[in-house]
Amino acid sequence: MIRVSIQAEDFDPAAELAALEASGGGGVASFTGIVRGDGGLIALELEHYPAMTTAQVERIVVEASERWPLLGARVIHRFGRLEPGERIVFVGTASRHRTAALEACAFLIDWLKSQAPFWKKEHFSDRTAWVEARAEDDAKAESWKR
Amino acid sequence: MARLSLVYFAWVREAIGRDEEQVERPAADVTIGALIATLAARGGGYAEAFAQPDKLRAALDQRFVPLDSLIGEAKELAIFPPVTGG
Numbered sequence: 001m002i003r004v005s006i007q008a009e010d011f012d013p014a015a016e017l018a019a020l021e022a023s024g025g026g027g028v029a030s031f032t033g034i035v036r037g038d039g040g041l042i043a044l045e046l047e048h049y050p051a052m053t054t055a056q057v058e059r060i061v062v063e064a065s066e067r068w069p070l071l072g073a074r075v076i077h078r079f080g081r082l083e084p085g086e087r088i089v090f091v092g093t094a095s096r097h098r099t100a101a102l103e104a105c106a107f108l109i110d111w112l113k114s115q116a117p118f119w120k121k122e123h124f125s126d127r128t129a130w131v132e133a134r135a136e137d138d139a140k141a142e143s144w145k146r
Numbered sequence: 147m148a149r150l151s152l153v154y155f156a157w158v159r160e161a162i163g164r165d166e167e168q169v170e171r172p173a174a175d176v177t178i179g180a181l182i183a184t185l186a187a188r189g190g191g192y193a194e195a196f197a198q199p200d201k202l203r204a205a206l207d208q209r210f211v212p213l214d215s216l217i218g219e220a221k222e223l224a225i226f227p228p229v230t231g232g
Contacts (some may be wrong), residue, residue, distance in 0.1 A: 033232060049224060056208070089232055119226065119230055121156070131230045132227075132228075133227070
């Protein structure tokens with residue numbers, strides 16, 4: 001019921017949603033993150049900590065499943081070079097009712113931002129820049145602390 | 147002597163110019179922050195990478211920990227900027 005994939009390849013959100021819909025619940029929620037082309041961005045390079053990433057993301061999903069009665073949870077996070085318009089991340093949750101599915105989905109994406117070992121580097125035509133963590137994202141993750 | 151693997155990510159890795167190295171494991175009372183100060187004293191890319199400790203985060207044996215944690219018996223210490231996933 002919990003599945004985590006850390007991969008370079010693209011994924012098919014429709015297939016992931018169909019699998020969650022088959023979990024027997026009454027509601028499925030999902031979030032798909034896409035690379036924005038802001039400021040002339042050519043590509044986003046995602047680095048991660050291979051020895052840690054999968055286990056850490058699984059811990060985050062287990063935390064979600066302890067807080068909400070989930071029937072299914074799916075997280076896919078890509079790494080490597082991604083261009084504007086490409087999918088970066090998918091979070092999908094299934095539960096008997098909408099509130100649990102929606103809240104768990106929001107929790108997962110907020111926690112992935114501040115608790116998963118990924119780093120983004122922006123590539124422009126004339127320069128590169130590491131993305132800085134935003135206080136706003138930390139505050140969102142913090143707001144879920146019990 | 148016991149060894150400690152150091153692994154670096156993002157701009158920490160770029161400033162230092164390598165993604166991994168082995169050092170002698172420090173004494174039991176040495177914190178991550180203290181080890182970072184020792185590494186910064188090497189100068190060059192190390193001094194650059196570790197100039198602002200408040201911009202650094204760490205993981206011991208693949209678990210996030212505060213910089214004032216003791217290194218203890220850990221085998222791997224990762225040092226990196228705040229994460230930006232999702």
